[in-house]
Amino acid sequence: MGLFDFLSQRSKNTANVAKDRLRIIIEQGRRERGAPDYLPMLQRELLEVIKKYINVDIEAVKVDLHKDGEHELLDISVTLPEKGAAAAG
Amino acid sequence: MAEIIVVTSGKGGVGKTTTSASLACGLAKAGKRTAVIDFDVGLRNLDLIMGCERRVVYDFVNVVHGEASIKQALIKDKRFENLYILAASQTRDKDALTKEGVEKVLKDLADDGFDFIVCDSPAGIEKGAFLAMYFADRAVVVVNPEVSSVRDSDRILGLLASKTKRAENGERVKENLLLTRYSPARVEKGDMLSIADVEEILGLKVIGVIPESPEVLQSSNSGNPVILDEASNAGMAYVDAVARILGEEKPLRFITVEKKGFFSKIFGG
Numbered sequence: 001m002g003l004f005d006f007l008s009q010r011s012k013n014t015a016n017v018a019k020d021r022l023r024i025i026i027e028q029g030r031r032e033r034g035a036p037d038y039l040p041m042l043q044r045e046l047l048e049v050i051k052k053y054i055n056v057d058i059e060a061v062k063v064d065l066h067k068d069g070e071h072e073l074l075d076i077s078v079t080l081p082e083k084g085a086a087a088a089g
Numbered sequence: 090m091a092e093i094i095v096v097t098s099g100k101g102g103v104g105k106t107t108t109s110a111s112l113a114c115g116l117a118k119a120g121k122r123t124a125v126i127d128f129d130v131g132l133r134n135l136d137l138i139m140g141c142e143r144r145v146v147y148d149f150v151n152v153v154h155g156e157a158s159i160k161q162a163l164i165k166d167k168r169f170e171n172l173y174i175l176a177a178s179q180t181r182d183k184d185a186l187t188k189e190g191v192e193k194v195l196k197d198l199a200d201d202g203f204d205f206i207v208c209d210s211p212a213g214i215e216k217g218a219f220l221a222m223y224f225a226d227r228a229v230v231v232v233n234p235e236v237s238s239v240r241d242s243d244r245i246l247g248l249l250a251s252k253t254k255r256a257e258n259g260e261r262v263k264e265n266l267l268l269t270r271y272s273p274a275r276v277e278k279g280d281m282l283s284i285a286d287v288e289e290i291l292g293l294k295v296i297g298v299i300p301e302s303p304e305v306l307q308s309s310n311s312g313n314p315v316i317l318d319e320a321s322n323a324g325m326a327y328v329d330a331v332a333r334i335l336g337e338e339k340p341l342r343f344i345t346v347e348k349k350g351f352f353s354k355i356f357g358g
Binding site: 012023 | 235236239240243244247274279280281282283286289290291
């Protein structure tokens with residue numbers, strides 16, 4: 001083992017790596033857990049309705065539940081296709 | 090009024106049974122009439138850690154199914170006259186417990202004048218773990234400073250806040266974090282999550298920190314819960330944790346690297 005290997009090993013703080021990874025994964029887990037069971041179904045049905053009018057793909061509809069203080073916000077966003085690509089079916 | 094405490098974690102092997110046994114002994118030693126119940130049906134182990142494995146005649150499942158009375162099944166501890174153990178069944182599967190059956194056993198114990206009922210949860214998030222936490226007033230979530238244990242603890246905290254009787258009634262289960270197998274030296278080196286890291290990630294303060302220590306294995310070898318070994322750091326840390334559960338303020342101990350003094354460096358010690 002060379003001197004530089006030795007130095008780089010010493011400076012590696014894996015506890016910080018663990019902390020960062022946990023923060024992300026736990027945040028994600030809490031979001032999914034807090035969400036009501038009907039959200040995926042709601043997302044699918046919304047997509048069906050929107051597709052009748054606009055040619056969008058599955059990625060275009062996002063349904064999220066947010067907490068805003070005491071209130072819960074159901075956030076539905078639909079990304080419309082660029083002009084020209086849109087054509088009602 | 091009996092206080093029901095569930096000792097839970099999600100992940101296996103983090104020290105739930107060791108903790109259940111030590112908390113139960115500590116509460117009994119503090120004069121509280123205490124029962125400790127093994128919910129790990131099919132994988133009975135609390136009896137071994139408590140050192141009463143040869144005195145199990147009837148178990149929890151027998152009582153739930155009406156094959157024995159609670160009085161017949163409770164094993165009286167040999168060290169504390171106000172401490173009783175209810176063993177898990179070794180032969181039945183985990184579906185042998187029912188919510189109604191568990192509720193009746195807990196109610197009978199409360200009516201009998203017990204101050205504390207400690208429920209030793211099995212690992213996982215299936216029926217046994219669910220039943221162990223369902224009626225709890227307080228949860229001691231045992232966590233190791235390690236990624237999988239911390240993540241599982243967060244999952245358990247989510248279940249405590251939604252799938253318990255208290256949660257269903259719009260109340261909260263009192264949540265306590267107990268950090269076990271903590272190694273201050275490894276934290277100092279940057280190899281292990283610190284107390285502050287775990288508290289920050291889980292959004293909860295610790296009620297105790299049990300240092301990694303050889304006495305824990307020695308205690309389970311001999312069937313004497315480590316809290317009774319008051320010469321060991323782990324034992325003393327459990328004594329402190331019990332005091333905090335009983336409402337005392339105690340500073341955390343054994344959370345920094347012990348610096349060896351000049352003489353012990355030279356002469357050893």
